Amino acid sequence: MSSPKILNTRISLPELCFELSSNLAISPVIAQLLVNRGIRSLAEARDFLAPGAGAFHDPFSFTEMPLALNLIRTAGREKQNVLLYGDYDVDGVTSLAVLTRSLSRYGITAAHYIPHRVKEGYGLNAGIIALAKEKKIGLLITADCGTNSGEIITALRAGGVEVIVTDHHEPSFSGDHPASALINPKVAGSGYPYRDLAGVGVAFKLCQALTGEALEDELDIVALGTVADSVPLTGENRTIAAAGLRRIASTVRPGLRVLMESGGIDGREINGEHVGFILAPRLNASGRMDTAEKAFELLMCADREQAAALAKDLEGYNRLRQKTEARILEEAQALIDQEVNFKDHKVIVVAKEGWHTGCLGIVASKIAGKFYRPAILISLDGEGRCRGSGRSIKNFHLFNGLHHCGSLLEGYGGHEHAIGMSILPENIREFRDRLNAFAADRLRIEDLIPCVEIDMDLGLGEITRELIGQIERLEPFGEGNPEPVFHTPGLRVKGQSRVMGRQTLKFWVTDGSATLPAIGFGMAAMQESVHASNGIDLVYRPKIDSWQGMDSLILEAKEIILK
Numbered sequence: 206m207s208s209p210k211i212l213n214t215r216i217s218l219p220e221l222c223f224e225l226s227s228n229l230a231i232s233p234v235i236a237q238l239l240v241n242r243g244i245r246s247l248a249e250a251r252d253f254l255a256p257g258a259g260a261f262h263d264p265f266s267f268t269e270m271p272l273a274l275n276l277i278r279t280a281g282r283e284k285q286n287v288l289l290y291g292d293y294d295v296d297g298v299t300s301l302a303v304l305t306r307s308l309s310r311y312g313i314t315a316a317h318y319i320p321h322r323v324k325e326g327y328g329l330n331a332g333i334i335a336l337a338k339e340k341k342i343g344l345l346i347t348a349d350c351g352t353n354s355g356e357i358i359t360a361l362r363a364g365g366v367e368v369i370v371t372d373h374h375e376p377s378f379s380g381d382h383p384a385s386a387l388i389n390p391k392v393a394g395s396g397y398p399y400r401d402l403a404g405v406g407v408a409f410k411l412c413q414a415l416t417g418e419a420l421e422d423e424l425d426i427v428a429l430g431t432v433a434d435s436v437p438l439t440g441e442n443r444t445i446a447a448a449g450l451r452r453i454a455s456t457v458r459p460g461l462r463v464l465m466e467s468g469g470i471d472g473r474e475i476n477g478e479h480v481g482f483i484l485a486p487r488l489n490a491s492g493r494m495d496t497a498e499k500a501f502e503l504l505m506c507a508d509r510e511q512a513a514a515l516a517k518d519l520e521g522y523n524r525l526r527q528k529t530e531a532r533i534l535e536e537a538q539a540l541i542d543q544e545v546n547f548k549d550h551k552v553i554v555v556a557k558e559g560w561h562t563g564c565l566g567i568v569a570s571k572i573a574g575k576f577y578r579p580a581i582l583i584s585l586d587g588e589g590r591c592r593g594s595g596r597s598i599k600n601f602h603l604f605n606g607l608h609h610c611g612s613l614l615e616g617y618g619g620h621e622h623a624i625g626m627s628i629l630p631e632n633i634r635e636f637r638d639r640l641n642a643f644a645a646d647r648l649r650i651e652d653l654i655p656c657v658e659i660d661m662d663l664g665l666g667e668i669t670r671e672l673i674g675q676i677e678r679l680e681p682f683g684e685g686n687p688e689p690v691f692h693t694p695g696l697r698v699k700g701q702s703r704v705m706g707r708q709t710l711k712f713w714v715t716d717g718s719a720t721l722p723a724i725g726f727g728m729a730a731m732q733e734s735v736h737a738s739n740g741i742d743l744v745y746r747p748k749i750d751s752w753q754g755m756d757s758l759i760l761e762a763k764e765i766i767l768k
Contacts, residue, residue: 210764211651211654212656213656234661235672237660238661239254241660242686254678254679262399264410265414267414269386273386273411273414281313283343286343287314288315288336288337289317289345290319291317291349292349293319293497294434295489296403296431297349298319299405299426299429299430299433300349301348301501303420303423303427304412305317307423308415319496322492322493322562323561326627327350328357328618331360334360344368346411349373351370352375352382353616362385368386369384369386370384370388371404373390376389376392390402390407402436403436406442425458426458427445428448431446431449432477432681433481435623435683436685437684443686446683447681453465460502461484463512463515470483486526488500490522490525493564494561526567534568537557537572547576550637551648552580553576555583556593556630559584560583561584566625577598578648579597582594583628585630590628593627594626595625596623597621597624600647604618604621614627657763657764658690661691662693664719666719668760692742695740698714700713704732707727708729710728711724712725723743724761739768742766745761745762
């Protein structure tokens with residue numbers, strides 16, 4: 206749109222681009238896109254263009270993998286009761302699904318426990334100590350949690366329970382960890398060569414080591430959790446996502462099949478957007494609004510009729526989630542108008558009683574995107590302990606900000622750009638002030654202006670079906686491998702534009718040598734100003750538009766800069 210943004214065109218490395226283009230028979234445009242994504246050699250480029258099994262790392266690279274396997278083998282040999290403890294999001298439930306099936310292959314029937322997001326919150330909680338004693342648990346394995354639950358793990362082990370942690374969250378501790386075995390690529394000394402695995406990726410590595418198999422039949426579920434958790438789709442994650450998305454499209458799992466039917470994408474090639482905007486929200490909805498058990502059951506069930514009933518329940522949860530988020534967003538906006546001084550507050554922190562904690566993260570993400578500054582929403586529960594979720598922007602490490610304020614928090618965890626926390630109500634004001642003081646030392650004014658990353662400038666004549674076909678070789682797109690964005694300056698608008706459904710603007714542009722249609726979703730309000738301008742610069746993604754059996758080139762506008 207026309208709001209102030211920084212357009213940042215990536216730096217070209219012409220010699221490397223020429224080397225890639227001439228040796229790999231790719232266009233100079235694709236070579237530049239590879240360089241923009243960190244590729245610095247022919248070997249890296251080949252792996253990126255054709256991610257395969259060779260990019261899987263040895264699960265025994267984890268220093269403590271042998272410890273974990275010995276514990277599982279002992280549990281199996283001694284017929285111990287095994288409990289899997291997972292998170293309530295897609296990453297957590299997919300981790301549980303892969304662990305459950307792999308342990309079953311090994312001959313262990315494991316029980317599982319998923320905490321209630323609202324009643325119990327993230328991670329291991331004190332109630333698990335009594336449950337483990339009651340159920341006579343000998344081995345507990347975490348999925349997508351546990352790294353920062355040292356006190357609970359210490360108590361479990363004191364009660365005779367061995368604990369294997371599989372997780373990918375940033376550690377907030379220093380020194381030794383009390384777990385019997387800790388499998389987390391972000392922990393110092395983990396030994397693993399790739400630190401950005403999702404929680405399900407870490408669980409997958411444990412399962413590969415345990416079974417001695419590649420477990421390619423699990424890659425649909427592993428890819429689902431990996432893409433949903435927005436980890437960088439680079440390195441091993443790219444291999445997982447590329448292979449797994451193909452498997453999702455042809456999956457025989459009744460749960461995934463009916464979920465795709467429910468989302469209107471059955472029978473199509475599945476990409477990262479389908480997971481992020483259609484499958485993941487539906488799976489997440491049950492854990493956000495109630496319990497994640499139904500999402501887990503959907504991934505595990507073998508009966509189509511049961512799967513259809515579960516998918517219908519998830520649809521209902523998803524509609525409720527959308528209504529709840531809309532209300533919280535409206536109320537949060539009102540608080541921001543009253544309480545936030547954008548001159549002094551580089552981090553938005555607002556709190557209100559009655560907000561559903563399962564929806565705070567998504568609303569925080571929308572607020573962070575709207576105001577382009579980190580945002581934390583806190584729900585006051587009226588019982589003295591409040592929970593919050595936060596999302597950040599490109600140049601601010603929100604987890605480090607929480608760590609700086611740790612003495613004011615009852616608990617916290619997360620990543621660079623997404624966090625969860627709990628806090629006493631009397632500490633919220635001081636937390637807001639301390640976090641903003643921390644941010645003031647680290648965020649520059651320009652960090653608070655949205656930056657549009659442009660891969661390169663193109664002439665309209667360079668946009669062909671062949672080029673778009675080569676761009677598709679870079680999929681799957683996502684975090685760390687964004688869909689390519691191009692820029693063409695000095696365009697003239699031709700003919701009459703029109704407004705289509707959902708505030709979509711369609712118009713034609715020319716650079717004097719070629720003319721192409723463009724479409725801007727949600728940009729209908731710009732119709733008059735676009736036609737009144739002396740020209741525009743366009744930031745866009747080139748697409749193939751399929752309509753009534755006809756394919757044509759079209760530019761999906763991301764930014765329209767008026768002259």
